[in-house]
Amino acid sequence: MIEARWDYYLRKARQQIEDGTLDEDEGYKAELGRTVTKARDALLANDENWSNLVKDAITHKKNNLINPRSYGKDQDSNQTKVIRWIDDSLDQARDALLELWAEDEREPVDRVRAFNAKLPEDAFSKGSTSPRLDVASYLMMGRDPDRFPQCRLSSFHSTYKRLGYPRSDAGDVAGEYKHALEFLDHLQTEAEKRGMKRPSTRLDAQSVVWSLKDLSLDESTGRGSADDNRAHSEVNAAFVSPHALNTILYGPPGTGKTYATVRRCVEICDGKPPPNVDALRARYGELMDEGRIEFVTFHQSYGYEEFVEGLRPIADEAGGGSLRLAVKEGILKRIAERARKIPEIGGRRILKMSLGDPKSRGGTPHGDAIFADCIDSGCVLLEYGGDIDWSDSRYEAWGEIWERWLLERNPDATVYDTDIQAMWRFRIDMRPGDIVVVSDGYRHFRAVGEITGDYEFERREDGFHHRRAVEWLWHVRERAGEPVSVFKSGIFQWRPVNILKPENPAGLNPYLRGIGEISRIRPHVLVIDEINRANISKVMGELITLLEEDKREGAENEVTVTLPYSDKQFTLPANLHIVGTMNTADRSIALLDTALRRRFRFEEMSPEPDLLKEASERTGVDLPRVLRAMNERLEYLVDRDHLLGHAWFMNSETREDVDDAMRHKIIPLIAEYFYDDWSKVQAVLGGKDHFVDRRRLNAPPGLEANMGEDRYRWTVREAFAEDAYERLVGSGTQGESSE
Incomplete structure (x- = not known):
């Protein structure tokens, strides 16, 4: 199971490498490393400006490795604590930094242990391992960022658990640091075993840990949870149904097998059947029209070519009356392909918004505060549009917005003015039911939600006066967002609000939990009437192996077969149920193919x-x-x-x-x-x-x-x-x- 976890984890890492996410993440850390190295060089050279360079490295605008946020009205951020320590105790800070940076032969763990001993308790209490490790490991980057990257304890602990890697039993800052570096080396080894050229340094490996720290894995299978899966097989792995995937309803004639089949199909697809028979049959018909239920009757001459795929003569497109053989899909293959598909978003529009600086990735203190406020309050906030209340119904016409803006704010503004464009999109064009994607820089996004309310005005000191209610369906806070490439090509535009027309809108489906049928793989049912009347070996061939629940797509023992006519690989999705009916007056269960009996759950329908x-x-x-x-x-x-x-x-x-x-x-x-x-x-x-x-x-x-x-x-x-x-x-x- 541990190997399966590593396989899945490093597959996701490979995606991060290929789409450029890892390079972008590593780039800003390398920049931070250079600022710390500059401060170290100044200290070792006895440059009188060394303390200012250290403080510059600590407060660098891109430094989210030492927490810049405060969590109480009268509490300082971790960055502020370090700055105050340097200002108040310059000599003590110099001695502590030399423990990390001095040119001697000590091991990194010994340097961190000595530095931690000199870090004052009034800055960080002795028991606060995580913030102390943040500071010590960040400053160790001054020696060599590639060899000594910063180590965020929470990220490493979650990754250890995810991969079944043991946690450190040292219980102190130095021990945690040593353990983290050893893990980064192990991560590189596991990647090499799988033929990966990266991560090739500890900083590379640390960027993998940072980028995938919120990835969810099933502890028993090593596969991703529904929130993190982006491919059909991963979504199938997360599919769970209260009904058996393969069921045969058997009994003598007139025991209600037909009615029970109709009811079972609707239960599988909808969860709960309608209360009366007429509504039940109507819903069954709707599901058949949607293609979620297929019906076939087996008989003695029924074969593999009708059920899975076969060759059929068709007229040659070139004309001349000639015929050629073409592969035609059978009913099982057709419904399997439909079951594999995630429902389309349909007519819902997708809008992008920037909550804070649209160009900044990874957040800024100001932008993070706005983002957190929006997530916690269930809304989106817009800074553009000034402090004007646009609630009046006359502002449903964009010309009215432009006219007032010209009158009260900017007489030279054109229709392309950012404030006018943003307010037009936010006030007029946006509507409940739209999907809003919150950008995280130009290449990533960090939240997805559904607009649920109309425009509101609420005066705020931070200037974000314009509001709409949102039901947030997915978001991340403590890490960078997902790559935009999961649903569109290119990058986001810098505009604060704009309509997106992505090439692959279905790529957003895994992030859209809760919007009707969107984001979840829907159950499908293949009904096989008189399943006992056909030669099962002849009809199913090698696919009988795929019927087993643990052999389905995304399952622990997933099996793929190559179809003989199309030469394509094929699996059965985990959301495809097969419900068979069997009249025992025609043939006893005892006479059924034993391979079929082993793979189906049999439910007797007795006279009542x-x-x-x-x-x-x-x-x-x-x-x-x-x-x-x-x-x-x-x-x-x-x-x-x-x-x-x-x-x-x-x-x-x-x-x-x-x-x-x-x-x-x-x-x-x-x-x-x-x-x-x-x-x-x-x-x-x-x-x-x-x-x-x-x-x-x-x-x-x-x-x-x-x-x-x-x-x-x-x-x-x-x-x-x-x-x-x-x-x-x-x-x-x-x-x-x-x-």
Whole structure:
């Protein structure tokens, strides 16, 4: 399992390398490393400006490695604490920094341990391992960023857990630092084992840790959770259904297998079926129209070519009346491909917004505060548009916005003025139901939400007066965002608000949890009626292996086969259910292909006489007793696979309806069970002549009367006696013998 986790983790790392995310992340850290190196060089050279250079490195605008934020009204940020320590205790700070930076042969862990001992408790308490490690490891970058990158403890701890890597048992700053460096070396080794040329340095490896620190892995399989998966196989891995993927409903005729199949299909697709039969059937029809349910009946001549794929002659496009063979997909392959697809976003528009500086990636103190406020408050805020309240309905026309802006703010403004454009998009064009993507620089995004409210004005000191309510569906705070390449090519524009027309809008689906059907793989169902009537080996071929739940796409033991006609690889998605029905009067379960039996869950559909109580009241016939009596005799004379289902009588409204069901359905079926041995048919019906009539046949002319045993003509009576059903029941409901 550990290897599976590493495989998935490094696949995601490879994506970060290929799309440039790792280079961008590493670039700003290299820049920070240069500023720390400059400060170190100044200190070792006894440059009187060394303290200012150290403070510049600490407060560098791109430094998010030492936390720049404060979490209380009267609390300082970690950066501020370091600056105050240098200002208040210059000599002590110099001595501590020399522990890290001096030119001697000490090991890095010893340098960090000595520095930590001299870091004052009033700056960071002795027990605060994480912020102390942030500072020590950041300043160690001054020796060589590639060899000694900064180590954020929370990021490393989450990565250890994700990959099953042991945590440090040292319990101190120096021990955690040593353990982190050893892990970065191990990460490079694991990448090399998988043929990767990067990460090639510890800084490279640290950028992987930083970029993937919020990646979720299933602890049992090593695969990604639904939030982090971007490909169909990963989404399939996260698909969980309360219903078995492969089910066969079996039982004798008339036990409600058809109704149960309809109900089961709707339950699988929707979770909860409608309350009445008419609505249930209507919903079943809708799902079939959507392509989420397919229906096929197996028969003796049905084969692989119809079910999976086969060659079919088609007219050659060049004309001339010639034919050529082409691969035609079967019903299983068609529904499997549909099941694999994530629902499209449809007509929803996608807008990009910048919450803070649109050019800054990784956040700034000011931008991070605005972003956090928006996420926590469930809204988007716009800084452009001034402190004017645009709520009045007249501002639904962009000309009114332009006119007031010219009058009160900028008489030289054109229609392309940033404030006018931004307010037009935000006030007029944006509407509830739109999807908003929050940029993180030009190449990444860090939040996705659905606009749920209209424009509002709320005066604020920070200038972000314009507001719309949003339901946030996905966001990240403590790390850089996702690459924009998951759903569009190129980069974001710098404008604060603009419409996006991405080439691959479905790439956003995994981030859109909660919008109807978007973002989740929807269950699909293939119904196979009379599944026992076909030659299963002939129909399914090698695909029978793929039916198993742990062999499905994205499962732990996923199996891929190469189809013989198209030569394409094929798997069964984990959201494709197969529901088969089986009439046991045609063929016993015992005679089924054992490979099929092993891969399906079998649910018996038995006769339920008690369901006939209402029909019994309507018709005046004790239908539960009638059904029990006939079934007891059938089980005794044949077996339990050849019983009668309750469905034959369910819709009976009158005694005439019951008679009609007996005459045209029940009695012919019983005769079929006994191969037209009508004496046994009569026995099942009570052993008397109230349903069937027997008349002795006389020898026709030309035949001698004594040519053999007596022969009889059996006929179903045109009218049943008034007490026929009471006589059928008779003493035939005694039940099973105790012997």
